[in-house]
Amino acid sequence: MEPDARDPTWRYPWPAGVRMAEDLASLQEWRGLRVLELGCGQGLVGQAALAAGASQVTFTDISEEPLDHLKIRLGSNSCARMVLHAWGEPVPDCPYDVVVGGDILYRPAYFDRLVHSIHQALKPGGEALLGDPRTELEPELGAMLRAQGFSVRTERRAGPYTLLRAQRAR
Ligand SMILES: C[S@@+](CC[C@H](N)C(=O)[O-])C[C@H]1O[C@@H](n2cnc3c(N)ncnc32)[C@H](O)[C@@H]1O
Numbered sequence: 001m002e003p004d005a006r007d008p009t010w011r012y013p014w015p016a017g018v019r020m021a022e023d024l025a026s027l028q029e030w031r032g033l034r035v036l037e038l039g040c041g042q043g044l045v046g047q048a049a050l051a052a053g054a055s056q057v058t059f060t061d062i063s064e065e066p067l068d069h070l071k072i073r074l075g076s077n078s079c080a081r082m083v084l085h086a087w088g089e090p091v092p093d094c095p096y097d098v099v100v101g102g103d104i105l106y107r108p109a110y111f112d113r114l115v116h117s118i119h120q121a122l123k124p125g126g127e128a129l130l131g132d133p134r135t136e137l138e139p140e141l142g143a144m145l146r147a148q149g150f151s152v153r154t155e156r157r158a159g160p161y162t163l164l165r166a167q168r169a170r
Helices: 015-026 044-051 064-074 108-121 139-147
Strands: 034-037 056-061 080-084 096-102 122-132 151-157 161-167
Touching: 015 044, 015 096, 015 122, 015 151, 015 161, 034 044, 044 056, 044 096, 056 064, 064 080, 096 108, 108 122, 108 139, 139 151, 139 161
Parallel strands: 034 056, 034 096, 056 080, 096 122
Antiparallel strands: 122 161, 151 161
16 A cells, blocks of 8 residues: 555644654654654644754654644754655655654554664664554554664553653663
8 A cells, every 4th residue: 555645634733642742752862863853734743843942853744744834833943854755765964863753653554664763763773653542553653663663662552542652872
């Protein structure tokens, strides 16, 4: 199944993205980090990373429309970049310290492409933080990440949402 660049799901903020954005500053220190947001849609998680002090956030999506929307909203912010990226394709401007994604785990058929993008994007020791509204995630996602050398843990956070943390081996 090929991904659809006309995917309309960017048009509204998704619940775990909203909750993760509200929680983001408490998850770790963000100052000076280069951050990649995958499947950014309206980009709330990446904007929270900028607000928390990230030195650069690259907002990516398969669809041009959310990126145009963010260019209007954040165009004057020199720390923000908007770039087309379909999971599994070459990731722009690697490596990143952190990869973030809100509500992007809704299509298990794309997990292999998503894991490929995360693996390409992160520097050794870098971490992916992915938020999802469900209490249980598909075990195959963790298995695919572990097969690429990531250490993986999940926790239920206030909001509520589930946070998956995947750290790339050093
Ligand atoms: C459910 S929305 C979540 C949007 C946003 N992260 C949020 O929390 O509100 C999923 C987003 O992923 C994007 N997307 C879906 N499939 C994709 C793919 N194969 N590659 C890159 N982005 C994709 C969609 O265009 C959409 O913006």
